[in-house]
Amino acid sequence: MRNLLVLGGGTAGTMVANKLYKKLDRKEWTITIIDKDDEHIYQPGLLLMPFGVYSPEELIKSRRHFIPKGVEFIQSAIEKIVPELNQVFLVGGRAIDYDQLVIATGTTPRADQTPGMSDPKVWKKSVFDFFTFEGSLALRDALANWEGGRLVVHITEMPIKCPVAPLEFAFLADAYFTERKMREKVTISYVTPLEGAFTKPTCSRALGGMLSDRNIILEPDFMLEHIDPEQKIMVSMDEREIPFDLLVTVPLNMGDDLIARSDMGDELNYVPVDKTTFLSKKYSNIFALGDASDIPASKAGSVAHFAVDIFAENFMQHISGQPMTGKFDGHANCFIESGAGKGLLIDFNYETEPLPGMFPIPVVGPFPLLKESRLNHLGKLAFRWIYWNLLLKGRWIPISDQMSMAGKHRAFEEKQNGEKKEVDHYAHH
Amino acid sequence: MPTIEIAGKDIDVNEEGFLTKYDQWDEAIAKVLAEQIGVEMTDEHWKIVNFLRSDFKSAGETATSRRVQVVGGFPIKEQFVLFPKKPAKKMAYIAGLPKPKGCV
Numbered sequence: 001m002r003n004l005l006v007l008g009g010g011t012a013g014t015m016v017a018n019k020l021y022k023k024l025d026r027k028e029w030t031i032t033i034i035d036k037d038d039e040h041i042y043q044p045g046l047l048l049m050p051f052g053v054y055s056p057e058e059l060i061k062s063r064r065h066f067i068p069k070g071v072e073f074i075q076s077a078i079e080k081i082v083p084e085l086n087q088v089f090l091v092g093g094r095a096i097d098y099d100q101l102v103i104a105t106g107t108t109p110r111a112d113q114t115p116g117m118s119d120p121k122v123w124k125k126s127v128f129d130f131f132t133f134e135g136s137l138a139l140r141d142a143l144a145n146w147e148g149g150r151l152v153v154h155i156t157e158m159p160i161k162c163p164v165a166p167l168e169f170a171f172l173a174d175a176y177f178t179e180r181k182m183r184e185k186v187t188i189s190y191v192t193p194l195e196g197a198f199t200k201p202t203c204s205r206a207l208g209g210m211l212s213d214r215n216i217i218l219e220p221d222f223m224l225e226h227i228d229p230e231q232k233i234m235v236s237m238d239e240r241e242i243p244f245d246l247l248v249t250v251p252l253n254m255g256d257d258l259i260a261r262s263d264m265g266d267e268l269n270y271v272p273v274d275k276t277t278f279l280s281k282k283y284s285n286i287f288a289l290g291d292a293s294d295i296p297a298s299k300a301g302s303v304a305h306f307a308v309d310i311f312a313e314n315f316m317q318h319i320s321g322q323p324m325t326g327k328f329d330g331h332a333n334c335f336i337e338s339g340a341g342k343g344l345l346i347d348f349n350y351e352t353e354p355l356p357g358m359f360p361i362p363v364v365g366p367f368p369l370l371k372e373s374r375l376n377h378l379g380k381l382a383f384r385w386i387y388w389n390l391l392l393k394g395r396w397i398p399i400s401d402q403m404s405m406a407g408k409h410r411a412f413e414e415k416q417n418g419e420k421k422e423v424d425h426y427a428h429h
Numbered sequence: 430m431p432t433i434e435i436a437g438k439d440i441d442v443n444e445e446g447f448l449t450k451y452d453q454w455d456e457a458i459a460k461v462l463a464e465q466i467g468v469e470m471t472d473e474h475w476k477i478v479n480f481l482r483s484d485f486k487s488a489g490e491t492a493t494s495r496r497v498q499v500v501g502g503f504p505i506k507e508q509f510v511l512f513p514k515k516p517a518k519k520m521a522y523i524a525g526l527p528k529p530k531g532c533v
């Protein structure tokens with residue numbers, strides 16, 4: 001018998017277990033999956049919970065519920081991987097052997113990495129994160145009781161998972177305070193280490209316009225050095241200061257420390273892999289999928305889904321000694337909440353910037369791309385159902401792995417590129 | 430892709446002016462690139478630029494500010510002093526490397 005060991009029972013790990021349980025010969029293979037707890041959190045819901053859209057119970061389910069009966073689930077924290085022995089050690093010392101290993105341990109926000117951020121004087125009192133369940137819940141209560149002042153929405157450093165989530169938070173906060181008839185008591189700033197509102201230039205322009213339309217102040221190129229918990233001020237590396245009353249930050253995101261303990265990661269504990277096949281650059285029987293890898297694509301559930309589809313086919317070739325023929329193109333798509341019951345959709349890959357147009361989803365679509373509409377918002381809400389009922393279990397969902405140019409406005413892209421030349425011509429600065 | 434002349438050589442650059450061929454770079458070119466963006470090269474600047482060059486060779490990608498801190502040992506704060514406002518972009522520009530990814 002050979003063992004496929006999956007580390008992490010989140011979005012990617014669960015999909016891998018489901019897909020490969022169907023494909024692998026059960027007389028020859030066992031599948032084992034390890035996670036430190038039994039609570040699968042629907043992470044996209046953490047963005048909406050602070051605004052009272054979801055109740056906490058709607059966002060948590062038992063991991064076992066999504067893992068096939070024939071797959072062994074071990075609930076334990078993982079200490080380290082020892083690739084030379086083909087073994088993984090659990091906290092407590094138990095060793096598990098593997099023939100093939102999939103690392104899907106994700107990424108987590110690390111407030112401890114910025115001086116002053118997790119100081120008890122401010123942490124979960126005036127400084128909050130919404131990337132964790134506890135943070136999102138605490139923020140819900142803080143927002144409900146807040147009387148107004150300076151709200152700062154902030155990204156510490158890229159890359160983060162779901163890179164649009166903080167922007168969406170700013171849009172939703174604007175809508176939330178407007179609805180509660182207290183928008184004039186609140187100033188909202190959006191503070192980012194990037195040069196603009198988003199990482200991709202075309203998007204950055206469209207989304208930047210949406211910030212100014214909502215009277216949200218954009219503070220680009222701000223690299224946080226520390227937070228002064230006494231005075232409630234953020235201080236940047238080049239000594240700029242931004243005061244706040246309520247800071248909603250996305251702390252530095254890092255892969256799990258288990259990767260550092262195993263000496264297998266880069267400076268942020270991400271596992272270096274081939275960006276088209278997810279095979280480790282160092283070990284021929286180790287893959288990293290989802291947020292845990294270092295591929296230059298968005299860290300998002302949609303990316304993990306497209307990636308796992310390609311991986312599952314490749315894996316069957318890999319274990320029978322053939323070259324892997326599937327190639328991942330970096331495809332990502334995501335619904336962006338823009339507040340007041342509206343949303344927009346963006347779709348892109350390694351090579352192509354997000355383009356406006358219509359995104360052709362058979363059955364449900366088409367969805368307007370990079371443009372606000374109520375349909376996109378409904379798409380985001382429907383996604384929770386799709387996530388729990390289809391996606392995790394590895395069932396078919398009506399979106400292709402490879403990005404398609406159908407419905408996208410190429411002409412717009414060309415025009416934007418023309419503009420880009422003037423705007424960004426760096427050598428002339 | 431445009432070609433421009435720097436320090437007497439024809440150099441390939443992208444539309445933002447970043448060098449596109451690793452081997453076309455030399456120190457004389459770096460000095461000109463630095464001048465264009467208002468940076469005067471000192472020993473400290475060269476140490477960082479040289480780190481970026483050698484790291485790119487082994488890692489295949491331009492180091493981010495964090496990597497320059499963690500792997501190279503140059504604190505981000507110091508990078509901001511030496512290459513004000515946009516250190517990651519400026520360091521890459523002078524080192525003749527692509528803009529660092531990290532932002533997706």
Ligand SMILES: Cc1cc2nc3c(=O)[nH]c(=O)nc-3n(C[C@H](O)[C@H](O)[C@H](O)COP(=O)(O)OP(=O)(O)OC[C@H]3O[C@@H](n4cnc5c(N)ncnc54)[C@H](O)[C@@H]3O)c2cc1C
Pocket residue numbers: 007008009010011012013034035036037043044045046047076077078079104105106107130131132161162165256258289290291292299300301302303304333334335
């Ligand atoms: C606020 C928010 C909004 C988002 N919105 C969207 C969206 O709209 N669309 C979208 O596509 N994506 C969205 N995402 C991103 C998406 O949730 C993640 O990209 C996705 O869950 C990644 O899957 P993963 O399997 O790589 O990691 P995860 O699902 O995080 O799973 C990692 C698992 O590994 C386990 N683990 C880690 N270390 C250890 C250890 N040492 N021992 C034992 N177990 C361990 C963890 O317990 C966890 O269960 C959002 C994320 C957040 C935070």
